Amino acid sequence: MPRTLLVALSMLCGTPLGALACWDEVAQRHGVPTDLLYAVAKVESGLNPKAVNRSHIRRTGSIDIGLMQINSRHLPKLAKRGLSESSLFEPCTNLDVGAGLLADLFSRHGLSWDSIGAYNAACTELKGDDCTKARARYAWKVYRQLPANNRSARNANGSRRPIAAPSAVAIPLLAVRVAP
Numbered sequence: 001m002p003r004t005l006l007v008a009l010s011m012l013c014g015t016p017l018g019a020l021a022c023w024d025e026v027a028q029r030h031g032v033p034t035d036l037l038y039a040v041a042k043v044e045s046g047l048n049p050k051a052v053n054r055s056h057i058r059r060t061g062s063i064d065i066g067l068m069q070i071n072s073r074h075l076p077k078l079a080k081r082g083l084s085e086s087s088l089f090e091p092c093t094n095l096d097v098g099a100g101l102l103a104d105l106f107s108r109h110g111l112s113w114d115s116i117g118a119y120n121a122a123c124t125e126l127k128g129d130d131c132t133k134a135r136a137r138y139a140w141k142v143y144r145q146l147p148a149n150n151r152s153a154r155n156a157n158g159s160r161r162p163i164a165a166p167s168a169v170a171i172p173l174l175a176v177r178v179a180p
Contacts, residue, residue, distance in 0.1 A: 035147050039146045040102065040116070040142055041095070043120075043141045043142050045068070047067065049066055050066070052066075065094070069096070073159055083097070102116070113143070117139040120134075121135045121138055124137070
């Protein structure tokens with residue numbers, strides 16, 4: 001990941017630069033590109049490690065926690081790894097859990113935009129075409145936040161510049177058509 005993007009992430013997340021080394025470490029550990037993790041975190045929490053989404057608690061009985069908005073339904077499984085709800089507010093822990101969930105989706109559904117869409121739309125309530133559309137909407141949000149597609153990206157001196165698409169994402173994922 002370019003150093004300027006790491007510095008920007010550090011400022012946005014309010015975390016020390018040393019903590020941001022975890023982005024690349026987590027990406028390597030789970031085989032999920034760093035830029036994809038960034039895009040998902042941007043969509044999920046606006047890069048806010050303290051974010052909590054309670055908007056669906058009445059409907060689902062769960063909340064979403066932290067940087068990657070880990071759903072509280074995962075807490076029993078995470079407790080077996082020694083993780084609690086409060087540990088999900090630690091950015092590296094949350095990022096690691098989110099990357100693990102994405103890696104699991106890739107192993108179950110293949111390296112596709114549908115897998116990325118499934119990160120947000122598990123389709124336990126939505127079925128058929130409604131599920132497909134929800135996943136596609138989310139996948140498009142993530143796609144638009146990939147640094148190569150984010151038109152607001154700037155280099156260190158503030159001028160606009162294109163950022164190369166992450167190679168691990170560009171070929172296999174972008175070959176899949178996602179309806180807007």
